Amino acid sequence: MQAEIICTGSELLLGYVQNTNADYLGHELAALGIEVVLQITVGDDWKLMEQTVREALERADLVITTGGLGPTTDDITKDVIAAVLGVPMVTDDESLVRMREYFARRGIEMPDIFIRQASFPHGSKIIPNHKGTAPGALIEKDGKVIVIFPGPPRELRAMYEASVKPYLLQVPGRGEVLRTRVLKLTGIAEYVVQEILRELGDLTNPSLGYLAMPGEVHLRVNAHAVDPAEAERMVGELTEKVTALVGEYIFAVDDEIPEKTVGDLLFRKGLTISVAESCTAGMAAARFTDVPGSSRYFVGGVVAYDNHLKQEVLSVPAETLERYGAVSEQTAVAMAEGIRRLTGSDLGLAITGIAGPHGGTTAKPVGLVYVALASARETLSQRLLLPGVRKAVRIGTVNSSLRIVKNFLNRQAE
């Protein structure tokens, strides 16, 4: 089954608004085994849009449009589709009632221009929109399927999940199913990962995809098969091989949020944590507290950017700083123990390093970071060498620190 996606809206062509709908739909359809072969973004221009829709319907089994369902005269998607299909526009009474209710709840009478939002090409099944005013539609004609979505991503996603995905799952002959797992690595450069994994040989199915972003390398394990269980099995096998080679760099899998994983572990074990940061300067504390309810286990932290704060607030001995320097295992350990003492938390995490672009030397290059974790029993430390520029070093350091805390907590008996 092949699909084409047509996104409408001149603002998308101006490049000011990111077209996240195309990415979302491409990703979701692939997971169902539906291949998107073409994605088109077109402005609010009748002639071009008509040509686009007509050609898409000639080629593809499934045509999805996004946007252009609003109440104003430049919202023409539904009218264009009706013209291409050669059917009239008709008003859907139920949608009209719902829209009037939507406005009533906000204490406003519905302006008449909104009536257009309740008009659809004849033969449409209406897709309700619970997050906005413009409903969508699904049309089956001559063995083809057209799905019409509004533009706002929040609305489109809710409608896809609630109405369109269940429909597509029942269409036979969707072909092979794609299964994917994303392994998120940190503390290693993309090309090094590729070099290490070269020993797995040429991979076609299952296969590996790479995506590098600051402080992270996402490794996508893909497999396709007619039988979903078979695709799953192939993904699982390749994941195991990859993990055996680069597992130490994995800090999250799929949509896992590592700060949430760590938070859940801390809460379950009844432990609290605090953070002393130098080069990341608050980024680790901010990540911990991105999670709602983190005050149950996150106590606080100190950003010791200047060395005198390391001494005065965190009680790092002056000799340690003089003898080993601010970026050293010894200073990291003293910071971790210092923050634990200062805040009275069960665990103290400390980060000190050189984020760059300045301050690197041959002995201590940009990207050198020491992370220490103090508990009642011991203080662990780890030396990291993070690839990339300032931003990548800082994000990679926080990701690595979360990995270190997660591994520590997982090693503890429950």
Next chain:
Amino acid sequence: MQAEIICTGSELLLGYVQNTNADYLGHELAALGIEVVLQITVGDDWKLMEQTVREALERADLVITTGGLGPTTDDITKDVIAAVLGVPMVTDDESLVRMREYFARRGIEMPDIFIRQASFPHGSKIIPNHKGTAPGALIEKDGKVIVIFPGPPRELRAMYEASVKPYLLQVPGRGEVLRTRVLKLTGIAEYVVQEILRELGDLTNPSLGYLAMPGEVHLRVNAHAVDPAEAERMVGELTEKVTALVGEYIFAVDDEIPEKTVGDLLFRKGLTISVAESCTAGMAAARFTDVPGSSRYFVGGVVAYDNHLKQEVLSVPAETLERYGAVSEQTAVAMAEGIRRLTGSDLGLAITGIAGPHGGTTAKPVGLVYVALASARETLSQRLLLPGVRKAVRIGTVNSSLRIVKNFLNRQAE
């Protein structure tokens, strides 16, 4: 002058890689007065790509392709274009030499498959690629222009700036020029901005565009005219009117990075700053230190997430916390003065508030934040009520804090 953009690459259709090239080119071309009427993303499929290129050349004056210039057999963009134009592929010796040099600098001999990267449709002017191996090309034929870019955004952008933009600027009849200014607001909801600006009446040229993201509302002021100076003037006039109405919420203009503006002001005045944070928990410190060289004015901070740290580390009196609560003007002021004393910095910034989703009451709702700024002479404080959810409240608080520090520094005599 009308343009179409054709992006190639199956990974784009799978929705795993964001297609930032389309946005970038749309934005850049609009600034030159070139209208992008269609943007197409197509996989590595010869037949579909050929149809796409052929139709684009029938409609548009300028056709731009991105991607598919690599050395492997699924990189077919140049071959497809040669086929559509009915010209042979020829090898460019200069590109071949450059590519061999590129590999030599890395101590590797160029694999033969890379020779394809130096082949172009006959009649191509080569666009050098200084950031990668695959050069691009520009072809003029029958009054049409084709520009061929590689896929990596970093390479594409450098090549556009260095070679393609100068070329396009010399093409006559590009039509009206678009000028844009982006005013970034924080601490106010999008719909409230729209309500306030309704008194400016219906705007078509110049016009206003809105874009809401967590903690920010971007207000885009657009104007188009044949004369660039006239478009500038129109943007300037509308910007003034908007600023008169919502100026107090503006924290950055265009590509301004407010933490950099504040850092430059601090450095120029020879002042240092430290930060005490509760609900933002390190985000403000992290933003200050995103700027390379920030150690010249940023001393450090304390994340006092738990109340006992506010007392013990920041010396907030227990009576203040008991009587007014952790989220109060009095606590914010005590935190600002406390962090200033603790770190010995010239300025002390403090943030305390309710980020949500829990902890809000009728008297102190989610989004209530107090920001205080202590200097040797005085301590200022400001009460904010930030719209949106946890993430929006936290980002909006940091943006608002940067605005408060910037305004304070601007008010000081040099």
